[in-house]
Amino acid sequence: MKKIALLSLFWMLVIACAGHAANEVSANEPQGDGYVITGKVSFPLSKAKVQLWKIQDNKLVPVDSAGLDKNNMFTFKGTVKEPDFYVLNFYNTQKVLIVLENKNLTVNVDGNKPTGAVSMSGTPAMDDLQKVTTWMNEAQQKVGALQKEMQEAALSKSESGRRNVEKKLNHMREENLKQFKSIVSQMQPGLSQWYALNTGVLNPEEEYKYLLPIVTNIKKSMATSKYAKEIDGYAAQLEEFSKALQVGQNAPEIALNDTDGNVLKLSSLRGKYVLIDFWASWCGPCRMENPNVVRIYNKYKDKNFEIFGVSLDREKKDWLGAIEKDQLTWKHVSDLKFWSSEGAKAYGVRSIPATYLIDPNGKIIAKNLRGESLEAKLGEILGEAK
Incomplete structure (x- = not known):
């Protein structure tokens, strides 16, 4: 969003x-x-x-x-x-x-x-803004310190060090989300709360159930504000997310060209556990996550697991270059239509990275798993690989 x-x-x-x-x-x-x-x-x-x-x-x-x-x-x-x-x-x-x-x-x-x-201080809005900005500054400093640890582990080629920092980062993300939601829930409906929702800490696609009642109250309190139209649009997108694909539903078909220009259907992988990975060469967070995905793929690829990468790139050379550089050896497709990708439309993808894990029958069993959470889910389903 x-x-x-x-x-x-x-x-x-x-x-x-x-x-x-x-x-x-x-x-x-x-x-x-x-x-x-x-x-x-x-x-x-x-x-x-x-x-x-x-x-x-x-x-x-x-x-x-x-x-x-x-x-x-x-x-x-x-x-x-x-x-x-x-x-x-x-x-x-x-x-x-x-x-x-x-x-x-x-x-x-x-x-x-x-x-x-x-x-x-001086007004409830300023008190709320103080809480949000103070928390965000402290969170940024903590994440920055761990990112530095991750870089040091990468330079030293320490796999155990990298895994340790990754666990710390995942734990911090979970704790940060809990803390931020607690702060937002205690804020008064108005400009400061509206600001908090637009900082990028909360993913509307993943948090729509939490966000809908909050945005409804903001709409009421800011009905005559200059931001009323934007708030209405935000609320409408949350409603769309609430109707999007959910765990338990059948995964829609995706049939796009692979790297050789041949049509590859998602349904051709029926009978396997498949991670549908929406990404792009220009997506920084996607590229940062790719080493984890490569490691997890190599761990489970011989246990009835496959990855179906759907790129939102516009240029084929960029797409293929990223695949080669990041050593992504699984299935790849793209129609090179950026955010107008037919695959992204079918799954309601509005931000990347985005993932859907489907079972051998083509049913969605998990969404937006990354890093440790993805590895834990596959370990639960497929057993620990040797």
Whole structure:
């Protein structure tokens, strides 16, 4: 699923700026019907100003600027027509996403580095945004550390080291998902919760049952918002996912050209356990997962198991090049139609990698298994290979 357009602008801003609380100051008492933003900068730059930007038409538009007083504090005052996403820019070093409405807000920052500490408060939306961005920054740091371990294991060609890090990553993904869902469930319906759903942490295709009631409440609370149309579209896609192929259903036929230009049907593999693997040469996560798939395939290929790779590539040379480079020795097909692939349409695939495991009778028995979870499922079905 495509994320809302504004995220392309401020997604990395938020990841960079979230952190533990800085030295806090309290907001002033409400003044009139507008907003008041107050805050303190721990490490200010001489004569530099803090800028307030609005996110408009997928661009950052300057709204106001403010200098710091002798206590390194800044203040913005004004009015907004409706709650919306804005960005506070501290000397082009630290940028902070906020939800601005006609209330009093407090934003305290480090101001010295992109990952400097931030504390936001004043409204339920800001409290929620603080929780989300803080969690995401911490999660990113943990995942980054494990990815570094994975690279070191790959360089040292340590199979045991790689497997150990892979287990850690899988466990972390599961824990991160639980933690993030817990945070989102406790948020109030509104802009901050809508932002959280569009960060990419939750896969709508896999989490539609969890997301549908949340999005329904967001729709009600933001019925007159500028984002109402986007929210309606998101909800409609969740409804589509709810009608998509599920475990227990028969796998639709796929009949596409193989690497030699001959039509290969999925049904020709009937009688085997088959992993349908939707991927592409341009898909980074797919290519990162391929070494795991190769290892698992070599482990179970002699135990009535086959892989049916469906590529969403556009150029045959790219498709074949990736197959050769990644040493993917199983069955491959593609119509080279990118996201318009007939195979992807038949399975409702909207993001990759995506996998479907089918039994010898052509029935779907699992979806979106990767790494350790795929290996565990095959071990359960086929027994541990020697």
